[in-house]
Amino acid sequence: MMSWVQSRYIMKYPVGWMRIGLLALVIIANIVANYEGELAPVVPLLLPDLHLTITNYGFIVAASAVVSAIVAVISGPWIDKYGRTFFVVAGTIVTAIAVFGMCLVHNTTQFIVVRVIMAIILGVSIPATTGLIRDFTPRVGRALGFGLWTFGPVGANYLAAGVAGATLPIFHNSWKSQFIIMGIFCLVVAIIVAFLIRDLSPGLRAQVVHDNTSVANVNHSAQAQNETIASPKLVYGSFHIWALAIGIVLFLLLYFFTQAFGPIYLVTAFKYSPAEASTLASYFxxxxxxxxxxxxxxxxxxxxxxxxxxxxxIGLLIFMYFWIHLIGHHVSAGTMMVYTSLQGVLLGFGFGPWMALFSENLEDIHPTLQATGWAIWSFVTNVLVAIAGSITFPVAERFGFAAWFDVCWAGVVIYGVLIFVGRGPWFRRKQFK
Known part of the structure; x- marks a missing residue:
């Protein structure tokens, strides 16, 4: 394995079209890896066939999230030590197999097995792909790079929702049709990634690249770099890293609700058809x-x-007030399209720049600990998603969906406080040394 990994090392920092190509490979690999969570469009059709209630499905989502959390926090230091490519390639191949495997699911036990396999892959893929995004983007370009990275989790949702909205009527609302379509897509991507993906040499991974003008110095420094890995304890013991990770996950509670339950919420609360709900979710x-x-x-x-x-x-807090008051009222598809789109924009405001902030805070601790730091974020994300997923519908069934959205509102407030813990300027750009 190590011989294969070392054969993929590049010894000079990528620039120009090479950087763009490598980033594109990471993005499409991330779309495949995140297909684990993109079952939402077919959930209204899947649950009756498997004789699952919404509440029990929530518990399955929660359990698979715990698996991802454990795998992520274990794998992060290994990914920093041995590089990213092996984990990315293995993840895309196994995911493609698992997506096809969903077509063979006939009962709850089989469904849980496939979900756990996909959860394991997601737990490894998040630290690996975020590490590659940092590796291939200097700080001037970091937020854009991570914005493109979100084409994985967000793009997979959009792709799944869009494909479901367009093809479910064609295949007579057969949920298995979606896994055949996406399985073909995942397999093609896995093959492309396996042949073309590359990794920075350990010396290059230990550098901080501010912008394109510093690339020559970085290449020179990498050749003389002796220390290519640091102790994960530097990140595990950092209060502001944990605070930033917890804060953003609380901010994204509404995102995770939309990811797991968005279409079924639109079907349940506003009486849209499954195809209409998937189409509306695609606008988000x-x-x-x-x-x-x-x-x-x-x-x-x-x-x-x-x-x-x-x-x-601030924008999401204002939006949530109107979002909560939509419940119980008739909402036309056009109006719902506007609301779901606005929700997506505001969540993008809060999340994209945060990813660059988090990555830069990790670099300031030590440049070689990116995957370890993102593993912490993945761990926090999946633990809180597990808790949220297991209580969402019990809370909604007892107190109404508005009560759950109040929980999401509180999470946004807490994130607004914790963002002050992050190290970085508010209004005046930081000068590079």
Whole structure:
């Protein structure tokens, strides 16, 4: 394995079209890896066939999230030590097999097995792919790079929702049709990634690249680099890293609700058909993708992260007031499209610049600990998603969906406080040394 990994090392920092190509490979690999969570469009059709209640499905989502959390926190230091490519390639191949495997699922036990396999892959893939995004993007370009990375989790949702909305009527609402379509896509991507993906040499991974003008110095320094890995304890013991990780996950509670339950919520609360719900959900993901890229680009130009995230906090708090008051009222498809799109934009404001902030805070601790740090974020994400997934529908069934959205509102407030813990400028760009 190590011989194969070392054969993929590149010894000079990638620039120009090589950097763009490597980033594109990471993005499409991330779309495949995140297909684990993109069952939402077919959940309204899947649950009756498997004789699952919404509440029990929530517990399965929670259990698979715990698996991802454990795998992520274990795998992070190994990914930093041995590089990213092996884990990315193995993850895309196994995911493609697992997606096809969903077509063979006939009962709850088989469904749980496939979910656990996909959860394991997701737990490894998040630290590996985020590490590669940092490796291939200098700080001037970091928020845009991570905005493109979100084409994995967000793009997979958009792709799944869009494909379901377009093809479910063609295949007579057969949920298995979606896994055949996506399985073919995942397999093609896995083959492309396996042949083309590359990794930075250990010396290059230990460098901090500010912008394109510093690349020559980075290449020279990498050749003389002796220390290519640091102790994970430097990250595990950092209060501000944990605070940033916890804060953003609380901010994204509404995102995770939409990811897991969005279409079924639209079907249940507003009486849309499954195909209509999937189409409306696709507008959320599309708006979120556009916002992440645009806001990331602006954040990079100004080299400011915290103020953009805080704007997202204020905007989402205002939005949630109107979102909660929609419940119980008839909402036309056009109006719902506007609301779901606005929701996606505001979440993009808060999340994209935060990813660059988090990565830069990790680099300031030690450049070689990116995967370890992102493993902490993945661990926190999956633990809180497990808790949220297991209580969402019990809370909604007893107190109504508005009660759950109040929980999401509180999470946004807490994130607004914890963003102050992050190290970085608010209004004046940081000067590079």
């Amino acid at each position: 993901w599309l708006a979120n993708l556009v916002a992440l890229v645009v806001i990331g680009w602006v954040s990079d130009r100004l080299q400011l992260r915290k103020i953009f995230s805080f704007i997202g906090v």
